[in-house]
Amino acid sequence: YLLLIGRSMGSSMGALHTLNEARACGCHVVAIDPRMPDIAYGNADWVGIRPGTDAAFVLGLINQMIENKTFDKEFLIRHTNGAYLIKSNGTPLTEADFRKDGSTSVFVVANSAGTLSLRSVKRDEKGAAIGFIEDENFKPELEFSGEAILANGEKEPVRTAFSVLKKLASEYTPEKVQEITGIRPEALKGIAFDYANNKGCIDDGWYTSKNGTDVELYQLICIANAMNGNIDQPGGLIVTAGAGFKVPSVAAGKGPNGETWAMAKEKRIDKIVYPETSGTYSVALDAAVSGKPYPIKAAFFVGTTMFHRQADAKKLAENLKKLDLVVVQDVLPQELVDYADYVLPATYFMERRDMSGVKWARDGSIYLSDPQLTPPKGCEARHDVWILLEILRRAYPERAEHVGYKGCKTAEEFNAYFGAFVDRGYKKFLDDCEKKKPGSAEAIRKSISENGWATIKTKKYGEYPYLKPFGTPTGKVEIYGFKSFSKPGYAQAIAPISGYIPSPAYTQPKADSNEFILVSGKNCVTCSGLNMFTQPTRFMGDRTVWMNPQDAARLGIRNGDMIEVEGMDSGYKANTQVTVTKRVVPGAVFAYGFSGGVRTKTLIKDPNYQFVKEGINSHWYDTGYAQPVVGNVANNSAVRINKVRG
Numbered sequence: 001y002l003l004l005i006g007r008s009m010g011s012s013m014g015a016l017h018t019l020n021e022a023r024a025c026g027c028h029v030v031a032i033d034p035r036m037p038d039i040a041y042g043n044a045d046w047v048g049i050r051p052g053t054d055a056a057f058v059l060g061l062i063n064q065m066i067e068n069k070t071f072d073k074e075f076l077i078r079h080t081n082g083a084y085l086i087k088s089n090g091t092p093l094t095e096a097d098f099r100k101d102g103s104t105s106v107f108v109v110a111n112s113a114g115t116l117s118l119r120s121v122k123r124d125e126k127g128a129a130i131g132f133i134e135d136e137n138f139k140p141e142l143e144f145s146g147e148a149i150l151a152n153g154e155k156e157p158v159r160t161a162f163s164v165l166k167k168l169a170s171e172y173t174p175e176k177v178q179e180i181t182g183i184r185p186e187a188l189k190g191i192a193f194d195y196a197n198n199k200g201c202i203d204d205g206w207y208t209s210k211n212g213t214d215v216e217l218y219q220l221i222c223i224a225n226a227m228n229g230n231i232d233q234p235g236g237l238i239v240t241a242g243a244g245f246k247v248p249s250v251a252a253g254k255g256p257n258g259e260t261w262a263m264a265k266e267k268r269i270d271k272i273v274y275p276e277t278s279g280t281y282s283v284a285l286d287a288a289v290s291g292k293p294y295p296i297k298a299a300f301f302v303g304t305t306m307f308h309r310q311a312d313a314k315k316l317a318e319n320l321k322k323l324d325l326v327v328v329q330d331v332l333p334q335e336l337v338d339y340a341d342y343v344l345p346a347t348y349f350m351e352r353r354d355m356s357g358v359k360w361a362r363d364g365s366i367y368l369s370d371p372q373l374t375p376p377k378g379c380e381a382r383h384d385v386w387i388l389l390e391i392l393r394r395a396y397p398e399r400a401e402h403v404g405y406k407g408c409k410t411a412e413e414f415n416a417y418f419g420a421f422v423d424r425g426y427k428k429f430l431d432d433c434e435k436k437k438p439g440s441a442e443a444i445r446k447s448i449s450e451n452g453w454a455t456i457k458t459k460k461y462g463e464y465p466y467l468k469p470f471g472t473p474t475g476k477v478e479i480y481g482f483k484s485f486s487k488p489g490y491a492q493a494i495a496p497i498s499g500y501i502p503s504p505a506y507t508q509p510k511a512d513s514n515e516f517i518l519v520s521g522k523n524c525v526t527c528s529g530l531n532m533f534t535q536p537t538r539f540m541g542d543r544t545v546w547m548n549p550q551d552a553a554r555l556g557i558r559n560g561d562m563i564e565v566e567g568m569d570s571g572y573k574a575n576t577q578v579t580v581t582k583r584v585v586p587g588a589v590f591a592y593g594f595s596g597g598v599r600t601k602t603l604i605k606d607p608n609y610q611f612v613k614e615g616i617n618s619h620w621y622d623t624g625y626a627q628p629v630v631g632n633v634a635n636n637s638a639v640r641i642n643k644v645r646g
């Protein structure tokens with residue numbers, strides 16, 4: 001049983017094939033999405049939801065599991081921080097509350113008699129988490145509440161993390177959930193029944209740029225998975241194996257041949273503003289205007305579409321003009337090229353040799369792709385790394401020397417230089433495999449030469465968090481985020497657990513009016529800035545905006561009409577064609593990302609590519625709102641739909 005919340009799968013890297021195998025084996029798939037994803041054409045259910053309200057749905061699901069006692073109590077006690085005690089101010093009770101020299105990383109559980117026991121993560125000399133320190137015979141109470149006597153002699157009311165979750169979830173009755181999400185009580189109850197009965201799993205996504213409340217949502221999704229005890233088990237939410245393959249490369253202060261150097265003291269600019277971000281580009285562009293936290297004067301874009309990727313295209317366009325230097329290194333003349341001082345053409349992956357680990361699969365594998373195309377004679381395009389090294393060599397020759405690069409005149413010369421790293425990494429990897437398991441190197445070499453890939457490590461289930469701790473403060477699945485208390489100011493920004501929060505990223509549209517939430521997603525034929533510029537896209541792509549028949553009737557709009565989409569927050573206006581369809585919920589409109597509204601001057605001079613101008617680019621309507629501390633930027637927005645006459 002698989003629940004997909006805001007996952008279209010139609011585009012998801014090879015996962016569709018596995019999904020279909022699962023369905024053929026009887027896996028029931030349910031998609032919770034404001035629009036019906038393509039997978040729901042087959043034997044999958046689609047449950048429409050009002051955009052940005054998913055947290056209420058998940059809390060409703062958790063509440064049903066608690067009310068019906070269908071949750072995995074044993075798992076919650078043993079493998080989550082559900083039984084860990086929380087003080088009245090919301091912070092965890094720790095050893096430091098009892099002893100002056102006590103640790104704030106040692107947490108406390110209680111049994112039904114009120115006896116306390118300590119729990120913490122076991123670490124090696126280097127600080128790496130290797131296990132748990134806890135009394136396995138101690139039976140913690142999941143719903144304990146009572147008083148603890150602290151070091152200063154004061155009595156402190158305490159309760160378990162699970163009690164906090166239970167109280168929060170209790171507000172999300174099926175009726176309340178319907179009011180917020182639009183999902184019928186019977187649908188919620190049915191999903192809660194099936195999900196628990198089949199020990200289902202909710203995909204945990206990875207694209208957290210929808211409504212500016214995504215971190216909270218994904219935390220709730222993980223909690224709902226823990227409620228089923230279905231973590232790192234077959235058919236559950238798993239930690240993938242990984243192959244452990246590395247080629248000699250450049251890391252902070254370390255070169256491929258063992259060279260070392262001092263790194264600049266400055267932190268990456270987005271890490272200053274959003275310390276927990278995995279990458280928030282808007283900070284750099286803001287700094288181009290404000291000079292804060294430090295001034296940015298130049299930007300170098302390698303293989304990213306920016307205008308179709310980044311929320312708030314309007315600000316992007318303004319900020320790009322403020323930079324002294326913009327360089328775009330790409331394979332196609334996408335919109336960003338219009339803002340570039342220099343355009344550097346790169347070769348495509350099919351023109352290069354590439355060896356790497358497979359990241360997004362259950363088992364750990366490696367692959368080797370050989371070049372299948374040769375760039376035509378006279379073509380200026382070069383391998384991405386070659387371009388970058390040539391710039392490095394001219395700007396900072398000593399740094400290029402650090403990585404043993406002295407300049408290459410021809411592609412063959414560069415490929416030999418670069419290929420040597422891959423060969424060295426591959427050889428070392430094979431030697432290591434052979435040492436661990438004699439005979440394995442030959443088997444891997446054979447599989448690579450015959451298939452282009454080889455599976456190195458088969459997934460072992462039941463490791464995390466049963467034997468190996470997660471990276472959380474407790475090492476367990478945290479149904480109450482202790483990370484929130486790890487640094488000053490964090491608890492205000494990342495609550496340990498949250499209820500439904502209306503999106504702070506855009507104005508909430510008025511019901512039954514011409515105001516809507518605009519959502520986007522990918523599809524197999526038109527997503528990615530690359531596919532957009534292939535001719536078949538003209539015929540396969542969908543550059544319209546979808547609207548529910550109920551809304552269309554109220555506004556007097558018919559299928560195929562031209563409409564004007566006006567940003568409620570951004571003020572931006574553009575015309576496009578409308579598709580009137582029940583595949584989107586009332587109150588929301590949908591457009592594929594990467595599909596339309598291209599404004600580049602260069603490419604669309606070609607009459608064959610005029611079509612890329614059709615449709616809208618949803619990012620012209622975004623506010624650019626980013627979540628504090630984590631920095632994920634919201635892609636959904638609020639728009640007015642106006643009928644175009646004539």
Ligand SMILES: Nc1nc2c(c(=O)[nH]1)N[C@H]1C(S)=C(S)[C@@H](COP(=O)(O)OP(=O)(O)OC[C@H]3O[C@@H](n4cnc5c(=O)[nH]c(N)nc54)[C@H](O)[C@@H]3O)O[C@H]1N2
Pocket residue numbers: 005006007008009010011012013032033034035037049050051052053054205206207210211519520521522523524525527528590636
């Ligand atoms: N062919 C192809 N395949 C690709 C890619 C590609 O470019 N081309 N890209 C790859 C990448 S980088 C990724 S991240 C994956 C993405 O794979 P998925 O995450 O499966 O795909 P998306 O289309 O981004 O999913 C977004 C879905 O969320 C819905 N949605 C929007 N707002 C809300 C909301 O508030 N609530 C809910 N419940 N749903 C909402 C949208 O309608 C959409 O269906 O695909 C990968 N696969």
Ligand SMILES: Nc1nc2c(c(=O)[nH]1)N[C@H]1C(S)=C(S)[C@@H](COP(=O)(O)OP(=O)(O)OC[C@H]3O[C@@H](n4cnc5c(=O)[nH]c(N)nc54)[C@H](O)[C@@H]3O)O[C@H]1N2
Pocket residue numbers: 207302303304305306308309310329330331332334346347348349384520521522527528529530592593594618619635
């Ligand atoms: N509205 C909306 N916005 C979204 C999303 C959405 O669903 N809806 N999805 C979000 C997600 S999950 C992601 S991952 C991002 C993706 O955003 P991007 O990563 O910017 O998207 P791509 O379209 O994959 O951009 C790849 C660019 O690299 C170029 N390219 C391809 N191969 C090479 C190469 O070998 N070398 C070089 N130098 N260039 C190359 C292509 O021509 C293209 O211009 O977008 C995000 N933004």
Ligand SMILES: [Mo]
Pocket residue numbers: 207
């Ligand atoms: Mo992505």
